[in-house]
Structure formats: C-alpha cells, structure tokens
Amino acid sequence: MTSLHQPAPRYDLLQAPLIGRLLRWRWGRLVGQLLLLAVALLMLFDGFTGPKLAPTNIATVVTWVHYRGFVMFALLLVGNLFCMSCPFTLPRTLAKRLSGNGRRWPRRLRNKWIAITVLLLFFWLYEWLDLWASPLLTAWIILAYFVAAFVLEAFFAESPFCKYVCPLGTFNFVSSTISPLQISVRSQDTCHTCVGKECVNGSTAVLGCGTELFAPQIKSNLDCTLCLDCARACPHDNVALAWRNPLAEVSRADTWPRRWDVNLLILIFAFTGVGNAFGMVPPVYQLEAWLMGVLQTNNEGLILLLVFGVLDLLLPVGLGVVAAWGSRKLSQNHESLRLNVARYAPAFAPLAFAIWFAHYAGFHFLTGALAIIPVLQNFLLDVGISWFGQPNWALGPLLPMSWIDPFELLALLVGTAASLHVVGERARLVRDEFAAQLPWIFLLLVLAVSALVIMYLPMEMRGVG
Amino acid sequence: MKRVIFLVMLLLLMVGCRQSQQEGEAGTAELTIELMEPAAPTMSGDTEMVVRVTDAAGTAVDDATINIKGDMTHAGMMPVLANAAGGSDGLYAVPFAWTMTGDWVVTVRATLLDGTWSEQQFDLTVSE
Structure with a gap:
C-alpha cells in the first residue's frame, strides 16, 4: 500500500492522560448531553412557569448570556464543545433508532442554503419578537429545537438537522473553522488498509460519524459536531483530536x-x-x-x-x-x-x-x-x-x-x-x-x-x- | 406510560409549589403604589423617582421602606437598585441613576413596619 505521507499529529488530546480517556469513553458524550439536558429542562420549566422578566428567569439568562458566552470561549480555546454535548441530539438518537435510519437527505439540499435561510430567519425573529426579553418565547425555541431534531432525524439519515438546518450548529460550524482542535488520524496508512471504515460506517456497538465525515479526509471543522463517535468506533484507535494552528484551515x-x-x-x-x-x-x-x-x-x-x-x-x-x-x-x-x-x-x-x-x-x-x-x-x-x-x-x-x-x-x-x-x-x-x-x-x-x-x-x- | 404520568404529576406539583404561582401569597399588604415621576425619564442630569404609597382606604402611608429595582429587558444586564424610607404625604423621593437608554422594567416594593409588603411594576422608556 502507498503511504499518504501525512505526518501524525504532534499533539493529540485523545492521548492525553485522564481527559483523553474521558473523551474516548463510550458514555463520555452522553454524560455531557445529560448534563446539558438537565439544564435545558430547568430552562424549559422556568421559561414556561417562572418570572416573566428576562433578567430574573433562568431560561433567558442562561440562553442569552451564558450559552452564548461559554460557546464563544469554547470555540476559541478548544472547539465545538456545545455540539459535542448538544442535548437536542438525545431525542434525535432515539428517533434514529425508532426509524431505522430513514431516507437519504435529498441531494439538492445537501448544502448550506437552508442553514443560511434558517440562520437569517432566526436573527430576524430575534429582533422582531425581542427574544432576549421573553422567557416564554425562549422556552418555546428550546422546545422547537428538540422537536425539529427529533422529526428530521426520524425521517432522514445523515443527521440533517445538525448539518443542514440547525442555526446553532451553523453558527458553531463556521466559528470552529478557526478553533485549535480538529479531528485527524494518527496514521493515514492504517486508514488506507482499514476494511470496515467504522469511523464513518459505525460498528455494532458504536455509531459512526453522524454527519458522515470520513476521518482521514477531514480538512475542515465545518460539519464536525465533535461527537467523537469516529474515535470510539475506530477499531485501530487511530483517530486523533489534534491541535492545529487556528488559522490553518482558513x-x-x-x-x-x-x-x-x-x-x-x-x-x-x-x-x-x-x-x-x-x-x-x-x-x-x-x-x-x-x-x-x-x-x-x-x-x-x-x-x-x-x-x-x-x-x-x-x-x-x-x-x-x-x-x-x-x-x-x-x-x-x-x-x-x-x-x-x-x-x-x-x-x-x-x-x-x-x-x-x-x-x-x-x-x-x-x-x-x-x-x-x-x-x-x-x-x-x-x-x-x-x-x-x-x-x-x-x-x-x-x-x-x-x-x-x-x-x-x-x-x-x-x-x-x-x-x-x-x-x-x-x-x-x-x-x-x-x-x-x-x-x-x-x-x-x-x-x-x-x-x-x-x-x-x-x-x-x-x-x- | 406510568413513568410519563408520574413525571407529569411531578411537574404539575412543582409548578403548583412556586410561590409566584400562588395568588395572594406574594406580599400581604394592601397598598397602592403609584409612580408619580418621572413620566418620561431621560439620562441627563440628576434623576429621581417619586412614588406614592396609599393603603386600602386611600390614606397616605409614610412609614414604609421603598426598594426600587430597575431592570433592562436583556438578561444579564446589571439592574439599578435604590432605596428610601420615610415619606411625606405618602410621597417618597428616591435618587435613581439610569445606566442606559431603552426600555426598563421598574419594580417598586413598599414594605411596612410589620414586614408585610406590596409590589408594583412599571414599564418605562429612557431617552437621551
């Protein structure tokens, strides 16, 4: 086999003590998702039943202050950590199991046009409905995310909600193009001889990449939810979460x-x-x-x-x-x-x-x-x-x-x-x-x-x- | 199904337990609080709020403590807090410094000597 002659990443977070094991742990992502699910449920509860004044309600304070702040720091210092622990994908996973993977997302829609439209629509609604000032509307948005992720995943494969629709995902994907971490592989030769390509196809125990990215070919953080399913699915332990020059991709x-x-x-x-x-x-x-x-x-x-x-x-x-x-x-x-x-x-x-x-x-x-x-x-x-x-x-x-x-x-x-x-x-x-x-x-x-x-x-x- | 019913019951119980959902529990003083000034607040100069407190019979209340909290509509914005005690003819003048222009929600609480209180919210738009 011909070597692809790409050097192994020098700094691989997945090989770091403790944090590397935690990230590769089968339930590592689920723990983060359950944590954020608990926060989301609390936000829904307070948004629907709590004070109507935005600065005193958990739904509005966490959404418009903490979510946005943490996401920006995470993207700058690490990467797309929110998508990694996204609670909206929990019912999505359930939908995927119930529907048995669903149909392929239409070829004509496999691009960012819908994502752009939804992002612009979201910003317009944000201004028109003063979303920052309404705990109730903020709670409805959170609920809508859960429903949209569930419905789209029930009908289609390839995680279309994350990849083609979600405005939060779109925001995070674009931002993560200058994040310092990116999925890579330790040896291209190993991928070259790999038969199952479990990183994208999945195995009996672990799902492959939800957005159907093939680890050895990833050159961009765009569309990567950092779920690390590729790392968990790889039977050769060949997937890396490598540090890079944040400006390298762009x-x-x-x-x-x-x-x-x-x-x-x-x-x-x-x-x-x-x-x-x-x-x-x-x-x-x-x-x-x-x-x-x-x-x-x-x-x-x-x-x-x-x-x-x-x-x-x-x-x-x-x-x-x-x-x-x-x-x-x-x-x-x-x-x-x-x-x-x-x-x-x-x-x-x-x-x-x-x-x-x-x-x-x-x-x-x-x-x-x-x-x-x-x-x-x-x-x-x-x-x-x-x-x-x-x-x-x-x-x-x-x-x-x-x-x-x-x-x-x-x-x-x-x-x-x-x-x-x-x-x-x-x-x-x-x-x-x-x-x-x-x-x-x-x-x-x-x-x-x-x-x-x-x-x-x-x-x-x-x-x- | 039983789990779902249990969770729904638990949720309803939590909603029912919220103090803010229980009418008549929030404060017990029957007071009327009016915001006399400013009708159209601006950022310029020293500003103060004048609130008028009367009891259920319409009599002026002078021995209340007034706590004012001004909130911007955006979550996370620092509120402006101000207090005053001792009114005259039910009127309380409270120095108040607006920190920016825009829509504000001003919450005025009047607390009587026996600890009972009443609260009223006012929406104001502050201009330059």
Whole structure:
C-alpha cells in the first residue's frame, strides 16, 4: 500500500492522560448531553412557569448570556464543545433508532442554503419578537429545537438537522473553522488498509460519524459536531483530536474552492455579527422610525425584515460579489467570480468570530455572568428552598466594567489582523498580486471599523410591549 | 406510560409549589403604589423617582421602606437598585441613576413596619 505521507499529529488530546480517556469513553458524550439536558429542562420549566422578566428567569439568562458566552470561549480555546454535548441530539438518537435510519437527505439540499435561510430567519425573529426579553418565547425555541431534531432525524439519515438546518450548529460550524482542535488520524496508512471504515460506517456497538465525515479526509471543522463517535468506533484507535494552528484551515488554498454556499455563509456570518450588534444601539431605532415614516407603515416585522435583510443578506452578498469583481479587474484576471469569492471569503472567518466574540463573550458574558447566582437563588426561593438566602441582584460583571471596552477592542484588533494575514496567505498560495487583494482588504477594514464604531456606541435595549 | 404520568404529576406539583404561582401569597399588604415621576425619564442630569404609597382606604402611608429595582429587558444586564424610607404625604423621593437608554422594567416594593409588603411594576422608556 502507498503511504499518504501525512505526518501524525504532534499533539493529540485523545492521548492525553485522564481527559483523553474521558473523551474516548463510550458514555463520555452522553454524560455531557445529560448534563446539558438537565439544564435545558430547568430552562424549559422556568421559561414556561417562572418570572416573566428576562433578567430574573433562568431560561433567558442562561440562553442569552451564558450559552452564548461559554460557546464563544469554547470555540476559541478548544472547539465545538456545545455540539459535542448538544442535548437536542438525545431525542434525535432515539428517533434514529425508532426509524431505522430513514431516507437519504435529498441531494439538492445537501448544502448550506437552508442553514443560511434558517440562520437569517432566526436573527430576524430575534429582533422582531425581542427574544432576549421573553422567557416564554425562549422556552418555546428550546422546545422547537428538540422537536425539529427529533422529526428530521426520524425521517432522514445523515443527521440533517445538525448539518443542514440547525442555526446553532451553523453558527458553531463556521466559528470552529478557526478553533485549535480538529479531528485527524494518527496514521493515514492504517486508514488506507482499514476494511470496515467504522469511523464513518459505525460498528455494532458504536455509531459512526453522524454527519458522515470520513476521518482521514477531514480538512475542515465545518460539519464536525465533535461527537467523537469516529474515535470510539475506530477499531485501530487511530483517530486523533489534534491541535492545529487556528488559522490553518482558513489559510489553505483548497478551502471550499467551488462552493458559493459555504463562502457566502462566512460573509453572511461576518455581516450578521455587525447587524446583531447594530440592533442594540440607538441608530437602529432612528432608522426604523425613518423607514416607518417613508413607507407609511407601523409594521415592525416588515421594517426589521428590510433593515436586516439589507444588513445581513444584501450587503454581504452584494459587497462580496463587488469585491470579487474589483479583484478581477485590478489584477486583470479572468477567473470566475465564484473562484475569486472562494479565495478570499474564508479570510473573513477570524474577523467574523472576533465580532461575535466581542459582543457575546466580551460584552454580555463578562458583564452579566454572575447574574445567574441571584436568578438561581430567586428560583429556589420560589420553589420553597431558602438554603441559599436572598438574591443579591447587584451581582453581574465578571470583570470591572472599565475593562470591557479594551477587551472588545483587543478582540476586534486581533480578529482584523488575523483576517488580513489570511488574505495575504491565501493570495500568496496562488500567487495573486496585491492589487487582487485590495478590494477584499478594503471590505475587511470597512467591516472591522463598522463593528468598532457600533461597539463603542451607547447601548439601548428595547423589548417591552 | 406510568413513568410519563408520574413525571407529569411531578411537574404539575412543582409548578403548583412556586410561590409566584400562588395568588395572594406574594406580599400581604394592601397598598397602592403609584409612580408619580418621572413620566418620561431621560439620562441627563440628576434623576429621581417619586412614588406614592396609599393603603386600602386611600390614606397616605409614610412609614414604609421603598426598594426600587430597575431592570433592562436583556438578561444579564446589571439592574439599578435604590432605596428610601420615610415619606411625606405618602410621597417618597428616591435618587435613581439610569445606566442606559431603552426600555426598563421598574419594580417598586413598599414594605411596612410589620414586614408585610406590596409590589408594583412599571414599564418605562429612557431617552437621551
């Protein structure tokens, strides 16, 4: 057999003492899932029956402060840990067993277009229904996730909910393209001679990869839920969870070279980061009021559809295409727009992540993480348990408030620098001249400055009535 | 099936046990709390809230302790807390510093000397 000549990963978390064994343990994932299932049930209970004020309800505090904050830190420091322990996939597993695997997901839908649509729909609903301000709606969303995962898995194989629909998964997949851990294999030769390919096919005891990724060919974290079923199924103990340069994936020349869907998803992910922050500052309300006047309507849903349709969809797609057109013109290159977009769009992943990180981890989590303590005290008092005393509502920030702005600034600067570096790397690999990079660099800088300006605007929250 | 019925019963029991679900349990003082000022709060200058407390007969209550908690609508945002004691003609002036513009939910609790209390929520929009 011919060796594929890929070096074994130098740092494999699955070989680390204790943590490696825990990760490879057959029930390792289930323990994490059950833990998060317990949290989800508590959120559902409080969301449906508890206080209607968002800052005092477990459903809203955990969803809009802690989930988002923990996810961002996990993606930055480790990888897609939420999908690894996702509680929504527990009923999914049950559905899979009940339905006997189901039909194949239609070939035409095996792309990210539905995921993009659902993600945009989610962000629009978030703004229109003020989801952050409603424990009840937050609880309904959690319930909807369970139902959607169950139904889709009951009818189709290939975990279509995770791979093609789930907006949380889409968010985490794109972010994890710059995470420091990735599934790999210790020896390509072992995979070459492997007959059963259990990592993807599964064995009698363990399911194979839910999203049907083949471990020795994985070059990207996109679509990897980090479930580690591949590692558990491999009879040769050949699967690794390897440390890598976080920019390696988005710097490679062959990252999604022909896929409009994935590359536009990255651009959309970056612009929605700015759009989502824009939804929390005073100018958005002035813009809404102006549009209502111009269009002679009080339909807020329609106005928000217009505002965020432009910000989250029209601008990333339009400006991406314009940048690609400019790049071709300046370099007098006659390649297709799709190739040009595919060359430079992945470079937006670090900046996109930085924008979301500054917002969710830098602002909401660091300023409100300790708020869960009085919320839990209040919950316990409400169900008749007074052991933990009266809630101290003054608890909230993890860091002094004066540190938050510099923290956000640092995140944005690092993200911008990383993206600019990736633009250069990707251009260098195909010997693209500097002129070809210019429109993309300009777009990156415009996005970074927009994010910075918005982060430094005073915040204004709406959401009552 | 029995397990499902058991779980549903347990859930209903937990819901029933919640203090907030039991009408008449939350506070026992029959007080009327009105927010007199500000009607349209702004961020500028020193601000204060004026609340008026009266009993069931409409008589002004001056010996209550007033606790005010201002919450933003987003979870995790630090609430603003303020207290006052001793009113005049049922009016209590409470210094209150808004931390940002937007929608606020202000919860005013009036506690009497015997420990009984009453609570009222007000929705306010703070502008520049």
